[in-house]
Amino acid sequence: MTTHNVSSDQVASYAASDTDAHTEANHKAPAQDLTQRDYLSTYFRSTFLLGSFNFERMQAIGFAVTMIPAIKRFYTTKEDQAAALSRHLEFFNTQPWIASPIAGVTAAMERQKAAGEDIDDAAITNVKVGLMGPMAGVGDPIFWGTARPVLAALGASLALSGSILGPLLFFFGLGILRFVTRWYGFKIGYQKGVEIVSEVGGNTLRRLTQMASIVGLFVMGSLVSKWTSINVPMELSRYTDQTGKEVVTTVQSVLDSLLPGMLALLLTFLCMWLLRKKVNAIWIIIGMFIIGILGYWAGILAP
Numbered sequence: 675m676t677t678h679n680v681s682s683d684q685v686a687s688y689a690a691s692d693t694d695a696h697t698e699a700n701h702k703a704p705a706q707d708l709t710q711r712d713y714l715s716t717y718f719r720s721t722f723l724l725g726s727f728n729f730e731r732m733q734a735i736g737f738a739v740t741m742i743p744a745i746k747r748f749y750t751t752k753e754d755q756a757a758a759l760s761r762h763l764e765f766f767n768t769q770p771w772i773a774s775p776i777a778g779v780t781a782a783m784e785r786q787k788a789a790g791e792d793i794d795d796a797a798i799t800n801v802k803v804g805l806m807g808p809m810a811g812v813g814d815p816i817f818w819g820t821a822r823p824v825l826a827a828l829g830a831s832l833a834l835s836g837s838i839l840g841p842l843l844f845f846f847g848l849g850i851l852r853f854v855t856r857w858y859g860f861k862i863g864y865q866k867g868v869e870i871v872s873e874v875g876g877n878t879l880r881r882l883t884q885m886a887s888i889v890g891l892f893v894m895g896s897l898v899s900k901w902t903s904i905n906v907p908m909e910l911s912r913y914t915d916q917t918g919k920e921v922v923t924t925v926q927s928v929l930d931s932l933l934p935g936m937l938a939l940l941l942t943f944l945c946m947w948l949l950r951k952k953v954n955a956i957w958i959i960i961g962m963f964i965i966g967i968l969g970y971w972a973g974i975l976a977p
Contacts, residue, residue, distance in 0.1 A: 706747050708781070715743040720777065720856050723770050729956065732767035737777065744781040748788035758784060761795050768806035769813030774856040776805045778863020821851055901918065902938035907976040 706718075710786030723736035738759050745758045768776065780802050787793040825847045852927040914920050929936050941962075948958055969975030 707785075708744060708747055708864065712743040712747055713857075716740060716777070716860060717774075717780075717857055719743070720774050720860070723773055731763070731765045733770070733773065734763050734766045737766045737773065738762040740773075740777050741781065741784070744784060748781075748785050761798060762802075764799060766802065766806060768810040769817060771811045771817060771852050772813030772859065773806075773854040774859035775863035776802060776809060778860040779805065779867035780864075781860075782864050782867025814835070817851070817855075822848060898938055898942050899935040902935070902941065904937040904941065905976045906937070906974060908974060 708951045716761045719740045719742065720736075723733050723740060726735035727733060728735075741759070741762050745755050749755045749758055762780070762918075766773075780798060783798045785794055787798070827841040829842075829844035829847075831840070832843060873902065906929070909922060910925060910928065911923045912920065933939075945958055949955065966975060970977075
């Protein structure tokens, strides 16, 4: 029988190495990356973004369903997966196609969080909410205001000449544009999102949100003037000039000479003030309907 003499220094060395091993084991392993199957699953799920649309949380359920492949890939326990899904059941609403880049950035943040990075739930939610408004302000005029009318006009012109290419151009053209935006939008958002969230210490997330918010405000400001029209046809004066032409001065002509689109801008500020006062958006919409109908009936407003 052989006796081994172990010194106190050796015992301390063994204990230290054992402690280091436990410490390394307690660190989270790097999260797995998305596979091609995950990309495909995410794309097909994103096409049902509006499948459970509701007026309380808009596209929240659809967005959470879109995030399921990424969440299952990054988180290994049911508790972590449930917590991640709960984060994405909060209010979300944007242009449906442009939601894919937002999902990509969000998936990148979830991956870093699963890997143990210092990213809290509020950071993920803030970036997602901060992007949905500006991205909608870009997506709506590009897809709804430009691409769809242009393709419809081209298709209609071909259809009027009896060509079957008319409806095919519209449906397939719009479908290809939708596929490209959703597929590559998610991939680019995910790849760039990993770079962005890896620089949290450099305040990249905060700068991104600020820049996106500023761009969105510019775009939404231009849309107020373009898409909102209020006409007050009440006459202030009527006379005949030296050339014999009758000149009519209305309230609207006076307002336009001061600032075109003034009433639309004031209406926007009023809606913003009411929303900040926690007035339900549905009541604001109903109120505008009532004011518009009564104003037209009384001759105060005109199309």
